[in-house]
Amino acid sequence: METISILPPELIRMVIAVIIIISFLFLNAIMMGYAERKIAGHVQRRPGPMEVGSHGILQMIVDGVKLVGKELLIPFNVDRTLFRVAPLLSFTPVILPLLVIPFSEKLQARDLNLGLIFIVTMGSVNVMALLVGGWGSNNKYSMFGAMRAVAQSIAYEIPILLSLLAVVLMCNTFSLKEIVAAQQNIWFVFLQPVAFLIYVVAGLAETNRNPFDLPEAESELTAGFHTEYSGMGFSLFFIGEYTNMFIVASVATVLFLGGWHGPHLPYGEYLGVVWFFLKVYLLLFLMIMVRWTYPRVRFDQLLNFAWKYLVPFSLVNLLITAVLVKL
C-alpha cells in the first residue's frame, strides 16, 4: 500500500487504461479478422476458416504467430527510416482516440473537453502513415496507393467534419461524455439521420474499406501502400486498419446511437459498456457486409460522390441544424 500511495493515482489510472486498451486492440483485430473471413465465406456460400480449432476459431492466432515469425524484409533502395516508421505511425495514433471514448458512464480513461477534435486529429494521422509507407517503399504501386490515400482523405475528411459538427451544434460541446449524456431521451440518429448516413459513408472511405479501398486496391495495385511490407510491418498496418474501423464505429455510436444508453442494467454506470459494444459491433458487421456486397468504385466516381453529394448535403444539413438550434 505504501508504494502505491506515493504514486499519483491519475498516473496509475492512465497506465491501467492504456494497458487495457492496447490488449483490447489486439483482441479486436483478431475478432474482426475472424469475423471478416467467416462472414466473407458465408456470403459466398462457403464455410470460411474451418481447420484450426472448432470452426477455425484459432485461425487468426495461428496467422498472428506466423506473421511474428516472418522476416522483416527491407527491399533494396528504399528509404529505410521512413519504411520502418510507417507501420508504427499507422499503429500508434489509433491507440490515443480510444483513451477519450466513453465506453460507459464511468469507463473512460480521460474526458477531454475537446475529445471529438482530438479523435478527428488522430484519425487523420493514419493517412500520413499511408503516405510515408507508400513513399518510402520505392515502388510504383505503393506510391500510387499513397497518393490515392491522400486525395481520398482530403475529399472525405470534410463531410466527416461537417456531419459531426451538426451534432456538436446541437449539444454545444466537444466532450464525448456530454454528447452521450445529451442523448438520454432521444438518440441523435433520429434527429440527424442525414448526418449519420454521411458519417457512415465517409467513415468507410476514411478507414479505406471497400467500396473505397482504392489505396490498397488488390486488382490494380497488388496491395497498394503495403505491397512491400511483410511480417509484423504488415500486421501493424492490419491492426491499425481494424482499430480505425472500431474507432469510426465508436464515434458513430457515441454521436448518433446514444453511446452507453439502453435498457436498464444493474451497475448501469459500468455495464452500459454492453450496450456500447453491441452497437459498435452491429455497425462493424454492417461495414463487413458492405465490403462483401459492393464492388470497388473508380477514383473519379469516388471524388464525384464526395464533392457532388456528401459535401453539399452535409453543408445543407449543417445550415438547417444551425437555423433550427438558433430558433
Place this chain on the structure above:
Amino acid sequence: MKQYFSELYTGGKSLVEGLGVTMKALFSPIVTVQYPREEIDITPNYRGHIDLILDTGKNTYLCISCGMCEKSCPSDCIKVKGKKMEGEKKKSLVLFDLDFTKCSLCGTCVEVCPKDALEYSQEYNLAAFTKEAFHFDILKRLEERRI
C-alpha cells in the same frame, strides 16, 4: 437538378437491394463440399485410367491377350503379355501394365478392344511421391477385385 436527385434515389435503392442479396446469402446453407471429410459421388462418365472388366459369371477377365490395346496406344504406355498355359485352349494374361505417367486418357484402347474387356476406373485420388507409383499393374488390380 432532377437527374441529380433521381440518381441519388435509384443509386441508394440499388445499394440497399444489394445488401439484401448478400444478407440472404449469408443465412443460406453452404454449397461447397469439404473435400477430405465429405466426398460426393462422381459421375459414371468419369474417365480415369483403364481397368480390366471383371466378368462376374466366370470370375475372371474377358481379355484374350490379343495386344490390340498395346498396338493402338499412341503413348506406348500399355504392356500386355499372354501365355498359353498347359491344357488350355486360349492364352491367359500374365502381364497387363499401364504407365500412367505417359497415358493421355484418349480411350483408344477401350474403343479398340474386340472383347470390350476394358473400362475406365472411377479413381481420382491420384497423388504420389514417386514416378513408379503410377506404373499400375492392372492385372493385380483385377485379382484384388476377384471374389
